[in-house]
Amino acid sequence: QVQLVESGGGLVQAGGSLRLSCAASGRTFSNYAMGWFRQAPGKEREFVTAINWVGSTYYADSVKGRFAISRDNARNTVYLQMNSLKPEDTAIYYCARGTLSWKTSPWPNEYDVWGQGTQVTVSS
Numbered sequence: 001q002v003q004l005v006e007s008g009g010g011l012v013q014a015g016g017s018l019r020l021s022c023a024a025s026g027r028t029f030s031n032y033a034m035g036w037f038r039q040a041p042g043k044e045r046e047f048v049t050a051i052n053w054v055g056s057t058y059y060a061d062s063v064k065g066r067f068a069i070s071r072d073n074a075r076n077t078v079y080l081q082m083n084s085l086k087p088e089d090t091a092i093y094y095c096a097r098g099t100l101s102w103k104t105s106p107w108p109n110e111y112d113v114w115g116q117g118t119q120v121t122v123s124s
Contacts, residue, residue: 001025002097003113004023004024004097004113004114004115005023006020006022006095006115007118009120010119012122012123014122014123015084016085016122017083018085019081019082020079020080020118021079022077022078022095022115024076024077025076026076029073032097032101033050033051033052033098033100033101033104034051034071034095034097034098035048035049035095035096035098036048036069036078036080036094036096037094037095037108037111038093038120039091039092040091040092043091046060047060047107047108048063049063050104051070052102052104055071058104058106066084066085067080068080068083080093080095085122087123088122089122090121091120092118093120094116094117096112096114096115097112098110098112099112
């Protein structure tokens with residue numbers, strides 16, 4: 001059973017940076033697209049970014065130019081570098097495994113394995 005474990009969340013001031021990590025178990029990590037989503041209190045889960053198996057990326061407009069997704073297949077890990085953080089970035093951040101290796105999908109129903117989430121809080 002594949003498991004995803006996020007880490008790296010915390011409290012940061014507006015304008016600061018954080019790097020989230022998502023470690024995956026299993027030997028076929030490199031065959032899958034991976035995504036990051038977030039959910040703020042009282043809001044629906046929303047797409048942040050995704051990376052496919054060959055490294056192509058896709059970003060939500062709200063984070064474009066500030067966030068960067070990357071992956072290290074040797075370490076079975078996907079990263080989310082978050083710069084110029086804003087209070088509206090406050091949320092629980094989840095990583096997820098895509099069902100299609102090539103697709104950087106923004107739709108949660110196209111991801112089949114989810115991590116437990118890590119809290120990111122940005123103070124003003």
